[in-house]
Amino acid sequence: SWMAKRLEAAGVRPIMNLVDITNYVLLERGHPLHAFDREKLAGSEIGVRRARAGEKLVTLDGQERDLGDATLVITDGSGPVATAGLMGGEPTMVSDSTTAVFLEGASFHGPRVRAGSRHLKLLTDASARFERGVDPAGVDAALDRAVELLLELCPGARLVDAVDEYPAPPVSTEINLRAKTLARILGTELAASDVAAILNGLGLDCATTEQGWTVRVPTRRRDLVAEEDLVEEVGRIHGYNDLPERTQVYAVADRKPEARTEHLWRARRILLSLGLTEVVTPSLIDGEREKALGTDRFFWEPVELRNPLTSDRNSLRGSLIPSLVQVLATNRARATSDLALFEVGRTFGPMSKKGVGERLRAGLLLSGRGLADPSVMGPNSCDFFDIKGLVEVYVEQFWGASPDWKEGAPAPLDPARSAMVLVGGKTVGFVGEPDGNVRKAFDLPAELPVVIAELDLEKVGVSREAVPFEPLPRFPPVVRDLAFVVEKSRRHEDIVAAVRDAAGELLAEVRLFDVYDGAPLADTETSLAYTLVFRAHDRSLTNEEVDGIVARVVKRVSETLDARIR
Structure with a gap:
């Protein structure tokens, strides 16, 4: 009963005394063991090998598993009886009727156990121990402790035989700890005898030398591999509070950050200043779902992992857009749809000659009201022009140039409600609304306003211009x-070009401030209202001069674009 209480206190469910003993030894000694029913084993030999093609085993959880060559198995005369380092087999498990027990303990290779665990999609306490490494010299102690408990808790039990196969015992490592290294790191000199006493007290074989100490590390201390590790042990036992305080000046190299780091910092700083909220999402995504959304040479196709941990994180993302939309879907499930988000992160994609490519990109998402003040009542909601304005400010601050725009964008954006972003004639990103595939994949209703953008921060041939x-x-x-009334098919940039061409050098700025559709306009018409700012560098302009320029502008736009003044 005392063992059952201790197991329950440790979060382990008691099952029966034979199984409880192996679980107890695992917690006490840190080494997994397994108990077989000796009467259910075929033959008198036990072996360890890789599973062969077609071999199957029903494990203790009742599932029949297909064993592949990635899985290490324990065998008897009939074949596999357990997966090594993972889980035992149901046909040979112990029960209340067991009268003879075969206890098995081993030190399995961690990477091999990990490969079998990933292949079978099976994670256990034993596999976690082996993957992280166990002390091979601790098998004897763990088995001896298990036998001791069996003899104590099972009246009438006796040890019949013991077999030890240890073909290549590991050699304990030897580390030279120099006194000057200890003094440099701890900032003080300790007596050689005190250091030796500390290390010997930790179970290390320490001998004093002229340069310091020679320490033989037992196999159980896998964390001690260099003299800095020994310095940490000495400092920990000596007491960090007992070390003297002192200020030490180090020479720091004045090294300029790499370009990618500078791009990352500058992009985050600009987007935060625009009022957006930063999110950080995993680079691993559901590749099948992202492929279904559509990709092109800008939005890369995701890169599949050879050995993914889970099916929904099986690929490296090719775009930030699905990650941002997933954040929206998660928030919407919690009754929050008014978002203004950005992420600066890496995307990945296959490249013909270099294997897998990597790009630093910035993604933006507005939904619901976007950046609108939530205290303002009314039907205000974000639209294409909101995110277009953010991208314009961002591009001007990041690259020092005003962006150009071109209609259309590839999936996963709606080509009729999107645009390409160009800087210096090169495409650096896309802006627009998600297409139907995205809304369907993330369960976003058609009436929810969503606009997104993605920009490549490392576009070749695009550099920051000096302002x-x-x-x-x-x-x-x-x-x-x-305010010009034009056909809805007319483009904003064509109107701006006509205005600038007619106004000449005295036009300092032209800015769109209103778009109107509705009565009394026809269904095919829209009204675009512009603010025109005129200025001369050598004099104050008169109203007569400006009126003449405005008349030329109205005439040019009316003749070339079939527009009229509203």
């Missing part, structure tokens, strides 16, 4: 507002 200093203007501007 020349311009002094503050000495003369005031003259501002005019014009």
Whole structure:
């Protein structure tokens, strides 16, 4: 009963005394053991080998598992009876009717156990121990402790035989700890006898030398591999509070961060200043779902992992968009849809000559009200122009140039509601609304406003342009507002180009501030309202001059784009 109480206190469910003993020894000694019913084993020999093609085994959890050559198995005369380091087999398990027990203890190779665990998709306490490494010299002690408990808890039990196969015992390592290294790291000199007493007290075989100490490390201390590890042990036992405080000056190299790091910091700083909330999502995604969304040469196809941990994290992402939309779906499930998010992270994709490529990208997502003040009542919601404005500010600050726009974008964006972002004539990203496949995959209703963007921060041939200093203007501007009624098929950039061409060099700025659709306009018409800012560098403009320029602008836009003033 005392063992059952201790197991329950440790979170282990008691089963029966034979099984409880192996579980207890695992917790006490840190070494997995397994108990077989000797009467159920075929023959008198036990072996260890890799499983062969077609071999199967029903494990203790009642599942029949297909064993592959990645799995290490324990065999008797009939074949596999247990998966080595993972779980025993149901046909040979002990029960209340067991009268003869075969106890097995071993030190299995951690990577081999891990390979079998991934192949069978089976994780156990034993596999966790072996994967992290166990002391091969501790098998004897664990088995001796198990036998001791069996003889104590099972009246009438006796030990019949014991077999030990240890073909290549590991050799304990030897580390030279120099006194100057100890003094340099701890900042003080300790007596040689005190250091030797500390190390010997930890079960290490320590001998004093002229340079310091020679320490033989037992196989159970896998964490001690260098003299710095021994320094940490000495400092820990001596007491860090007893070490003297001192200020030490180190020479630090003035090294410039690599370009990718600078891009990352600058991108995060800009996007945070725009009021967006940063998220960090895993690089591992569900590759099948991302492939179904569609990819092209900008949104890379995800890279499949050879040995994924889970089916929903089986690939390296090729785009940030599915990760951001997943954040939206998770928040929406918790009744939160008004989001303004960004992520700066790495995306991956196959490359023909270099294997797997890696790019640093920035992704943006607005949904619901986006950046709108939640205290403002009304039907305000984010749209394409909100994220387009954010991208414009971002591009101007990141690359020092105003972006150009081109209609259309590849999946997973809706080609009719998206645009390409160009800097210096090169495509650096896309902006728009997600297409139907994305909404269906993440269960987003059609009425929920969602706009997304993704930008490549390492686009080849695109560099940050130097922004020349311009002094503050000495003369005031003259501002005019014009609203043009045009066909919905007309492009905003065509109107701006016509305005700039007609206005000439006195036009300092043209800015779209309103878009209107509705009565009394026709269904095929829209109204675009612009603010025109005029300024001369050498004088104040008169109203007559500006009125003449505005008249030319109206005439040019009307003639070339079939527009009229609203």
